[in-house]
Amino acid sequence: MQKSKILKTLVWGKEVSLAVLDTTAFVNEAISRHRFTPVAAAAFGRTATAAAYLCSWLKGKESALSVTVNGGGVGGKICVSGDGELNLRGFAENPDVTLPPRKDGKLDVGGYVGKNGTLTVVRDDKNGLPFTGTCPLVSGEIAEDFSAYFLTSEQRPTAVALGVKIGTDGKCLGAGGVFLQPLPGADEKTLIRTETEIMKFPNLSSLIQEKGAEGVLRGIENADYYEKEVRYRCFCSREKTESLVIALGKEDAQSLVKERGNISVHCHYCNTDYEFDEAAVSALFAAKEGK
Ligand SMILES: [Zn+2]
Structure with a gap:
């Protein structure tokens, strides 16, 4: 086309x-x-x-x-x-x-x-x-x-x-x-x-x-x-979404993921879901603390 x-x-x-x-x-x-x-x-x-x-x-x-x-x-x-x-x-x-x-x-x-x-x-x-x-x-x-x-x-x-x-x-x-x-x-x-x-x-x-x-x-x-x-064209990305999860703070992010099984961030503009399970959330904060 x-x-x-x-x-x-x-x-x-x-x-x-x-x-x-x-x-x-x-x-x-x-x-x-x-x-x-x-x-x-x-x-x-x-x-x-x-x-x-x-x-x-x-x-x-x-x-x-x-x-x-x-x-x-x-x-x-x-x-x-x-x-x-x-x-x-x-x-x-x-x-x-x-x-x-x-x-x-x-x-x-x-x-x-x-x-x-x-x-x-x-x-x-x-x-x-x-x-x-x-x-x-x-x-x-x-x-x-x-x-x-x-x-x-x-x-x-x-x-x-x-x-x-x-x-x-x-x-x-x-x-x-x-x-x-x-x-x-x-x-x-x-x-x-x-x-x-x-x-x-x-x-x-x-x-x-x-x-x-x-x-x-x-x-x-x-x-x-x-x-x-x-x-x-949408400018959302997993990387930008990660910063949203990090902005929640480690404690809140971890309790949210325990409660719901995962954290899901949805981009309305392109209908994409970014999912973070417990391991992904831990890895995010571990990487942040390691810096
Ligand atoms: Zn998007």
């Missing part, structure tokens, strides 16, 4: 920033890590695709951001974190929820997410206080919610299309996004043009599946573009 990626360029007399993302491989990686049901995969995939777009604006490699969609739906919260290198990871609180499809046959992402809540973005450029932007959800369908976020929290009107298509085997067949963001100073006509253009992508996931991100981009304007890979 092709790598997930973002393509960016300026279109329409360089008045509008266009980004097209293919996140099919990314969503499949998330499905295999979290065992998402189709509707959970679609909700997570749309959120992560928008998060990847936001990450593409981060100023440095060290910069990072997190997106939380908390709509009060059956799926619970969706959280995605990423950095300026477009390494992203995340989770949905209830990955195993199934819902009947909507009347139009599409996955009921709005039902999974809910719409009584907020979309929050925390962006940390590693100089000074992190920026936090929050806006109320519009529909829980994610694209409209991000569009509202860009307008109200970033004062950057942005036309957003997102799509995730899941096959009968539970795998993602096509996933991605289109973002049209007029540059500052663009006139009303340009804004309307972005809104009209974005209406052409009600079935974006099928277009991504058929034409890829390049094909979708060239369908808007045949422009040269910048390309960067988007990866599912």
Whole structure:
């Protein structure tokens, strides 16, 4: 399968920033890590695709951001974190929820997410206080919610299309996004043009599946573009987890492991469990004391 990626360029007399993302491989990686049901995969995939777009604006490699969609739906919260290198990871609180499809046959992402809540973005450029932007959800369908976020929290009107298509085997067949963001100073006509253009992508996931991100981009304007890979990457490790166990202190760690048989540390972002049995805990503290 092709790598997930973002393509960016300026279109329409360089008045509008266009980004097209293919996140099919990314969503499949998330499905295999979290065992998402189709509707959970679609909700997570749309959120992560928008998060990847936001990450593409981060100023440095060290910069990072997190997106939380908390709509009060059956799926619970969706959280995605990423950095300026477009390494992203995340989770949905209830990955195993199934819902009947909507009347139009599409996955009921709005039902999974809910719409009584907020979309929050925390962006940390590693100089000074992190920026936090929050806006109320519009529909829980994610694209409209991000569009509202860009307008109200970033004062950057942005036309957003997102799509995730899941096959009968539970795998993602096509996933991605289109973002049209007029540059500052663009006139009303340009804004309307972005809104009209974005209406052409009600079935974006099928277009991504058929034409890829390049094909979708060239369908808007045949422009040269910048390309960067988007990866599912978590930075947890056994080593980092060991330091958490050590932070418990020898006495507490040992009594915990006696009580429960082992100490288990779970990383929500990649759904990995790190287990420490009595021998492992003893070895950890022995190594620490030996230093
Ligand atoms: Zn992890």
